[in-house]
Amino acid sequence: MEFIEFKNLSKNFGPKEALKNINLTIEKGKIYGLLGPNGSGKTTMIKIINDLLQPTSGEILINGREPGIESKKIISFLPERTYLNMNMKVSELIQFFKDFYDDFDEKKAIQLLHKLKIKETDQLKNMSKGTKEKVQLVMVMSRKADLYILDEPIGGVDPASRDYILETILTNFNEGSSILISTHLISDIEKILDQVIFINQGKVVLNEDADTIRKKKKTTIDKLFREEFKC
Amino acid sequence: MLSKLLKYDFKSLSKILIPVYLVSLLLALVTRVINMLANQFNIFSVPSGFISGIFVVVLIAIPIATFIFTILKFYQNLIKDEGYLMHTLPVSKNSLILSKTISSTVFIILSFVFTILFLFVGVYSLWFDSKFLSLIWNLFKQIDTLFIILILLSILISVIYNQVMIYASIALGQKHNNKVMYSVIYGLVLYNVTQILSVVILLPVMFLDPNYQKYINGTSISDFGLINGYLLLALFLSILFTVAYYILTVKVLDKRLNLE
Incomplete structure (x- = not known):
């Protein structure tokens, strides 16, 4: 079923x-x-x-409609930067998440935070960059969304x-939900991917099933990426 | 959703502004004590002058600082990194902007109230007393009631108008790469557009109004009816511009958001 459609979008x-x-x-x-490499258009998409x-031209449809309040209810988004109010x-x-997102599971969030040894009383401004990233990820993943969009989710986190x-x-x-992960740390995530989209200089250069790449091309996605984007 | 946004906007402004007001209150109390001591002991006259000077500056700065802080919060919350969260909440742009406008207006009005309150706490019965107040009150009583109501309304509308005009400048400025510079440029443009349009609308009305001609000839100087008429017209214009800039802000942030 078509969930999100980019149509001749520039x-x-x-x-x-x-x-x-x-x-x-x-x-x-x-x-x-x-x-895709840096500056290829991942974050813009x-x-x-x-x-x-x-x-600028073309259109994007989510469940047949332009992005708006309805799409924000069903998409859980993790940006590549810290978007938290540090005074919280x-x-x-x-x-805050409970107030604005009906699909937010508070219990799950607390449980995940505790596993990461983050307490409810902790101040965001006192946290390291990596810890802030973890808190954001927990918030985003504690929603029961139809689509999770994770932009560089593991960039600042230790291996x-x-x-x-x-x-x-x-x-x-x-x-039944989908995940869209953008990253250049491919080897870390390639085992979880179903579908691979390569993007370079604003164009989609490959859009293929991950198993097909592994079986037919007999290579890993990481290796394929290195070949495709060799400098 | 508006009530939830308001809750967070009030909280976020309170976290910084309430401590600022508390420190100002403390300064008012210190000013009072030192001034009272100076009346008794000569040795306190120098520190009392110093503290009084700071006190006056702080009193003037309270509303200005509040206004600047509310604008900074708007920018930080909707255009900078926090905007990635705020603009992906399932709420309308109208709710986002309305919540900012209401919470900021309340705090700016509060800052006026606190300024007057702290003036009383600091120097009532030292710099002015009940005699002075009754003098002011008697002057007030002679002024037309409608005139006072219109002046108070004008202050309220101008508080809202100034914010919304800056919101519109920021909304237009964020479309560009250099967001701050363009916001300032749009701010200057909008300010001048408003001024010119106001004059263009008001001048012909004044020239065509026979009562106004009499007024400038000095034949009916205390005619509150006339002044109120113009105040009402100016008020109407301010409301018109406020609504126009508000709609502009909502539309631009809805259709032309550019969080690069």
Whole structure:
């Protein structure tokens, strides 16, 4: 079932073309890897899905409609930066998510935070960058969303925590939901991907089933990426 | 959803502004004590002058600081990193902006009230007393009631108008790469557009109004009816501009959001 559709979508920043005529479909129930080098347009695509940027031409449809209040109810988004109000305590942040998202599971969030040794009374401003990232990820994954969009979810996290976080992502998303992960740390996540999208210079250069890549091309996604984007 | 947004906007403003007001209250109390001591002992006259100076500056700064802080919060919360959360909440842009406008207006009005209150706490019966107040009160009683109501309404509308005009400048400025610089430029443009339009609308009305001609000739100087008429017109214009800039802010942040 078509969930998200990019139709001839382009995005310019002044004279620079960030996305060029993208046609892409995201279906329900799959884990997508959005992979590409720095500046390839990954984050721009993600921001357009989340209504933070508007396309210059073409359109994007989520369940047949433009991004808006309805799409925000069903998409759980983790940006590549810290978006938290630093004057909050963890407990206040939990309350905030509970207030605005009907699908937020407070118990699950607290349980995940405790496993990461983060207390409700902790102040966000006193946390390290990596810990803030973990808190954000827990908030995002504690929603029962139809689509989780994770932009560089493990970028600032130490390798030891990465496995736990990937496990958190995998065990906490709904059956029938989709995940779109953008990253260049491919080897860490490639085992969980169902579908791989390579993007370069604003264009989709590959959109293929992960197993097909592994079986037919007899290579790992990481190796394929290194070949495709060799400097 | 508006009530939930209001809850967080009030909380977030309170966290910084309430301590600022408490410190100002403390300064008012210290000013009072030192001034009272200075009346008794000469040795306190120098520190009392110093503290009184700071006190006056702080009193003037309270509303200004409150206004600047509410604008900074707007920028930080909707255009900077926190905007990634706020603009992906399932709430309308109208609710987002309305919540900011209401919470900021309440705090700015509060800051006026606190300024007057702290003035009383600090120097009532030292710099002015009940005689002075009754003098003011007697002056007030001679002024037309409608005129006072219109002046108070004008203050309220101008508080809202100034905020919303800056919101609109920020909304237009965020479309560009250099968001701060363009916000300032749009701010200057909108300010001048408003001024010019107001003059263009008000001047012909004044020239065509026979009562106004009499007024400037000095034949009916205390005609509150006339002044109130113009105040009402100015008020109407301010409301019109406020609504226009508000709608502009909502539309731009809805259709042209650019969180790069």
